[in-house]
Amino acid sequence: MISLGSVSKRFRHPDGGWFDAINDVSLSVKAGEVFGLIGFSGAGKSTLLRLINLLERPDAGCVLVDGRELTALSAAELRRARQNIGMVFQQFNLLANRTVAENVAFPLEIAGWDKAAIRARVAECLEVVGLADRAEHYPAQLSGGQKQRVGIARALAPRPKVILADEPTSALDPKTTQSVLECLADINRRFGVTIVIVTHEMGVVRAICHRAALLESGRLIEVMDVAGGEVEANSAAARELLEAA
């Protein structure tokens, strides 16, 4: 479903030099997989996630999603291709002056859906995340976990094949974290949506990932399998993260 071929991304330092945030990373994510990107702070996890939908454009390498080479598309084609890729953010990024239903409707309005189809799809997605009774509430009236469920419903609304989640539970307490991860796992199982999730916690990898890539200083260290809730890791960096968990 997702293939990154030798992608690299560098940023300019304030001192004028360059900083390699992602260095020659290749990896593939299978259709229907929940795939983690894990590593310590500054490892390049968020940058790599944003390279998948070209929110960051790689300086080198290619990005394929669902058989399309995003790096080769025109701006208009890329806008359409991105409708196939939902995104969930750490700080939820909800529109404060829109109700829950209006937030979920937002990407469908942008995509030009008609009003009746939007109404039906919003109701469906709020049902999936267990917030049907909050449709007319505003974000400020919700708990953190509920806000993130709205974020997930909004990402799911355009029927994407891929959802990218950037530290979706980092702002939440452990119990709420569990329920938000279950919500994502449920969406993966029921609709076969491929999910890539950035985290610095092995607990998150154990809870919902099928595999996870470990990043360090912008490089891919290893791709770990997760079997029966146990992470199979070989590198010293992975063992350090496992011990910290």
Ligand SMILES: Nc1ncnc2c1ncn2[C@@H]1O[C@H](COP(=O)(O)OP(=O)(O)OP(=O)(O)O)[C@@H](O)[C@H]1O
């Ligand atoms: N737009 C940018 N301009 C300059 N430097 C950037 C930019 N985005 C990221 N970086 C740098 O690239 C490196 C990787 O950042 P990134 O956010 O991808 O790491 P991360 O592993 O997600 O970290 P964290 O867990 O702290 O969010 C960091 O050193 C960061 O300061």
